[in-house]
Amino acid sequence: MNICMFTNTYLPHVGGVARSVSSFAEDLQKRGLNVMIVAPTFPTDEAHVEDHNVLRVPAVQNFNGSDFSVRIPIPLFIDKKIDEFRPHVIHSHHPFLLGDAAFRAASRRDLPLVFTHHTLYEQYTHYVFPESKVMKRLAIEIATVYANLCTRVIAPSESIARLIRERGVKKPIEIIPTGVDxxxxxxxxxxxxxxxxxxxxxxxxxxxxxxxxxxxxxxxxxxxxxxxxxxxxxxxxxxxxxxxxxxxxxxxxxxxxxxxxxxxxxxxxxxxxxxxxxxxxxxxxxxxxxxxxxxxxxxxxxxxxxxxxxxxxxxxxxxxxxxxxxxxxxxxxxxxxxxxxxx
Missing domain, CATH: 3.40.50.2000 (Glycogen Phosphorylase B;)
Structure with missing residues (x-):
C-alpha cells in the first residue's frame, strides 16, 4: 500500500506534530508500506538529511511565530511526483494549508482521505488575529467541516475523540496515540x-x-x-x-x-x-x-x-x-x- 501524507510541519522542526508524523511514517515503513510525505521547505541553516520520500513545498516558515508554515502554490512537479507514487490513501495532518492540498489530491484521484486531528486549533488563533472568540469558533468550525469531508478521522486520545464528536464530527473516529520508543x-x-x-x-x-x-x-x-x-x-x-x-x-x-x-x-x-x-x-x-x-x-x-x-x-x-x-x-x-x- 502507498500512503501519501501532507503536513504543515515536519522535521527538522522538533514539535509534537512533526515528531508524530515522522514516527508514524517510520513505523508504517517498517510494516512494509510505502510512505511519501509532502511538507514545507526549511531554511538552509536548518538543513535536514532526509529520505527520498519527502517532497518539500516552498513555504513561509513559522508564520507570525507559530508552529505552522504557510505554503505558496504547489509546484506542478509535486503533483507529478504524487502521480508517480500512485498513492492508495491520502493522509492529512492539518485541515488547512497543505491540508487543503491533501483534500484536492484525494478528490482528483478519487482516493480515501484520512485526517489526524493533532491540534486544538482554537488555541492558536492569536498568531493570526488578536484574541477573538469569533476566530476561535471559526477555527473549530474549519476543523470540524474538514473532518466531515474525510473518509476517516484519527484522534490521538480518547478525550479528543469525545471532544470532536461533541463538536459535530460524524465520520468514523479511530483513537491512535503516537507511540514512544x-x-x-x-x-x-x-x-x-x-x-x-x-x-x-x-x-x-x-x-x-x-x-x-x-x-x-x-x-x-x-x-x-x-x-x-x-x-x-x-x-x-x-x-x-x-x-x-x-x-x-x-x-x-x-x-x-x-x-x-x-x-x-x-x-x-x-x-x-x-x-x-x-x-x-x-x-x-x-x-x-x-x-x-x-x-x-x-x-x-x-x-x-x-x-x-x-x-x-x-x-x-x-x-x-x-x-x-x-x-x-x-x-x-x-x-x-x-x-x-x-x-
Missing amino acids: VDFFRSGDGISFRNSQGIPEDAFVIGHLGRLAPEKNLQYLAEAVIKAFEELPENTVFLVVGSGPSEKSITDMFKDAGLEERLVMAGKRKGRELADAYRAMDLFVFSSKSETQGLVLVEAMAAEVPVIALDASGTRDILEDGENGRLLPENADTEQFARAIVD
Missing part, C-alpha cells in the same frame, strides 16, 4: 547533558521540554516554579529545553525574581539530545491546556522522570493523579502547582 528515552545520558549545561551532578533539576509559546501556558509555569524555589534548596535549577516566542518572557520573569542563575535555557534539541535532556531532569512539569495527547509527558515518563501537569484534554488520558504522576485540577493556581513541586 521507551528504550530510546530510558537510555539517555543525563549526566553528560548536565555537564554540557553547567548543571552540577548533585543539583535537583526541575525540567520542561517543548515549544516555548503562549498556548503552552508557560508564564503560569514559570511563576509556579519561582514560588516553589522559595522552599527548595539553593541547588535546585529550572531546566527549559526548547525555543519559541515565550523564551524571553520566561527569562525576564526569573531575572525580575533574582533567580536568573538558577534558570538554564538549553535551546532547541533533537534526536539523542532529547533523551539526554529528559534523563537530566529529576522532575518534569507541564502546564499546557492545549494538548491533544501530551507527547512530552509520555516521553518524560519513558525516561523514568516523575511528572506534574494540569488536568486538560490529552493530558488526562495519560496521567492518573497519585498513580503515575500528579494531575492537578485545571483551575489550580500557581500556589497549588508550587506546593505539588515542593511536596
Whole structure:
C-alpha cells in the first residue's frame, strides 16, 4: 500500500506534530508500506538529511511565530511526483494549508482521505488575529467541516475523540496515540547533558521540554516554579529545553525574581539530545491546556522522570493523579502547582 501524507510541519522542526508524523511514517515503513510525505521547505541553516520520500513545498516558515508554515502554490512537479507514487490513501495532518492540498489530491484521484486531528486549533488563533472568540469558533468550525469531508478521522486520545464528536464530527473516529520508543528515552545520558549545561551532578533539576509559546501556558509555569524555589534548596535549577516566542518572557520573569542563575535555557534539541535532556531532569512539569495527547509527558515518563501537569484534554488520558504522576485540577493556581513541586 502507498500512503501519501501532507503536513504543515515536519522535521527538522522538533514539535509534537512533526515528531508524530515522522514516527508514524517510520513505523508504517517498517510494516512494509510505502510512505511519501509532502511538507514545507526549511531554511538552509536548518538543513535536514532526509529520505527520498519527502517532497518539500516552498513555504513561509513559522508564520507570525507559530508552529505552522504557510505554503505558496504547489509546484506542478509535486503533483507529478504524487502521480508517480500512485498513492492508495491520502493522509492529512492539518485541515488547512497543505491540508487543503491533501483534500484536492484525494478528490482528483478519487482516493480515501484520512485526517489526524493533532491540534486544538482554537488555541492558536492569536498568531493570526488578536484574541477573538469569533476566530476561535471559526477555527473549530474549519476543523470540524474538514473532518466531515474525510473518509476517516484519527484522534490521538480518547478525550479528543469525545471532544470532536461533541463538536459535530460524524465520520468514523479511530483513537491512535503516537507511540514512544521507551528504550530510546530510558537510555539517555543525563549526566553528560548536565555537564554540557553547567548543571552540577548533585543539583535537583526541575525540567520542561517543548515549544516555548503562549498556548503552552508557560508564564503560569514559570511563576509556579519561582514560588516553589522559595522552599527548595539553593541547588535546585529550572531546566527549559526548547525555543519559541515565550523564551524571553520566561527569562525576564526569573531575572525580575533574582533567580536568573538558577534558570538554564538549553535551546532547541533533537534526536539523542532529547533523551539526554529528559534523563537530566529529576522532575518534569507541564502546564499546557492545549494538548491533544501530551507527547512530552509520555516521553518524560519513558525516561523514568516523575511528572506534574494540569488536568486538560490529552493530558488526562495519560496521567492518573497519585498513580503515575500528579494531575492537578485545571483551575489550580500557581500556589497549588508550587506546593505539588515542593511536596
